[in-house]
Amino acid sequence: MYPWLQPTFSQLSSRISANKLHHALLLQGADGIGKDIFALTLAKLLLCQDRQGEQTCGRCQSCKLNASETHPDLYKIESEKQIGVDLVREAIKNLTGTAQMSGAKVLIIYRADSMTESSANALLKTLEEPTDNTFLLLITEKPESILPTILSRCEKQVLPSPSLENTLDWVKQHHQGDIDENFARLFVGRPLTLLDELQQEQSFNYQDFITGIQGVMTGNLNAIQLATDWQSHTGKVIKWLQAWVKQSYLSTQKEGFWRINLLCIAALKKLKNPGVNKTLTLAELLAALANFESN
Ligand SMILES: [Zn+2]
Structure with missing residues (x-):
C-alpha cells in the first residue's frame, strides 16, 4: 500500500x-x-x-x-x-x-x-x-x-494526500533522474500524477511552460501565437496550467487565479469531446491569463 x-x-x-x-x-x-x-x-x-x-x-x-x-x-x-x-x-x-x-x-x-x-x-x-x-x-x-x-x-x-516532502520521497524512489522542485510543487499531494508526468516524453518541459505563461501575463507574448506554438501539447499545457493557477491561488489567495482554475477545469472537460478545437480552447485560457485581474 x-x-x-x-x-x-x-x-x-x-x-x-x-x-x-x-x-x-x-x-x-x-x-x-x-x-x-x-x-x-x-x-x-x-x-x-x-x-x-x-x-x-x-x-x-x-x-x-x-x-x-x-x-x-x-x-x-x-x-x-x-x-x-x-x-x-x-x-x-x-x-x-x-x-x-x-x-x-x-x-x-x-x-x-x-x-x-x-x-x-x-x-x-x-x-x-x-x-x-x-x-x-x-x-x-x-x-x-x-x-x-x-x-x-x-x-x-x-484518504489523505501526502505532503510535498513525502510526495518527493516517494516519487524519487520510482523515478530515475532529476526532479525540478518547482514542477513537483504543481502536483503536491498527487504523487501518482507527478510520477506519470515525469515519465512522459519530455519534448515540452516545465521551463518552456513557465516562460510562456509569464510572457503572456506580462504582455510580452501573444496568447493566440503561443497557443499555436503549443498546439501539439494542448492537453498537457492545460493540465499544467490548471495545477499552476490552483497553486498560485493557494499561495496568494488572489481570486483571479481561482477563476482561471475553473476555466481550466471546464476546458479539460471540453477537450474530451472529439472535434473540439484544442488550440482555440488553449488560446482562450491564455487570453484570460493575459487579462488577469487579481480580485
Ligand atoms: Zn487468499
Whole structure:
C-alpha cells in the first residue's frame, strides 16, 4: 500500500478482521493519490478466504481468481461518461445473488459522483438493506456532487494526500533522474500524477511552460501565437496550467487565479469531446491569463 494511505488501510483491515466494516464506504480524496488501487486492494482483502491481518494469503482460490482479474464476486462500475441506471441495475442484480465463491461480494464504483440521479436512486435500496457479506466501495474526488441520500448511507473515509516532502520521497524512489522542485510543487499531494508526468516524453518541459505563461501575463507574448506554438501539447499545457493557477491561488489567495482554475477545469472537460478545437480552447485560457485581474 502507498505509505500515505497505509494508516487508513490498516485501520479498515482491522475492522474487517473484527467483522465490523461498514457495508458501504465512500472513499474520497484528491486526484493522483491512489484511491482506485486502495479500493481494489481492500476488495481483494475482503474476498480472500484465508487473510492474515491486512495481508491476503495469495494462495486461496479467491486470491488466484483476483490475480487473473476474473473473480466472479468482484463487480466494478466504471464509465468514462455518466454512470447510467442500466449499469447500476445490472450490478445490483449480481450483488443480490448468492456469492459464487461462497464468501463476500464486493462492488467498486469508480467516479461515483458521475452517477445520474436515477442511478443513485437505483442504488439506494441496496445501501439501505444490504445482503449479507456484501460491500460497496464508492470512489470520488467530488463528494459534493453525490446525492445526500447516498452520502448519508455511506461511511465516509477521507484518504489523505501526502505532503510535498513525502510526495518527493516517494516519487524519487520510482523515478530515475532529476526532479525540478518547482514542477513537483504543481502536483503536491498527487504523487501518482507527478510520477506519470515525469515519465512522459519530455519534448515540452516545465521551463518552456513557465516562460510562456509569464510572457503572456506580462504582455510580452501573444496568447493566440503561443497557443499555436503549443498546439501539439494542448492537453498537457492545460493540465499544467490548471495545477499552476490552483497553486498560485493557494499561495496568494488572489481570486483571479481561482477563476482561471475553473476555466481550466471546464476546458479539460471540453477537450474530451472529439472535434473540439484544442488550440482555440488553449488560446482562450491564455487570453484570460493575459487579462488577469487579481480580485
Ligand atoms: Zn487468499
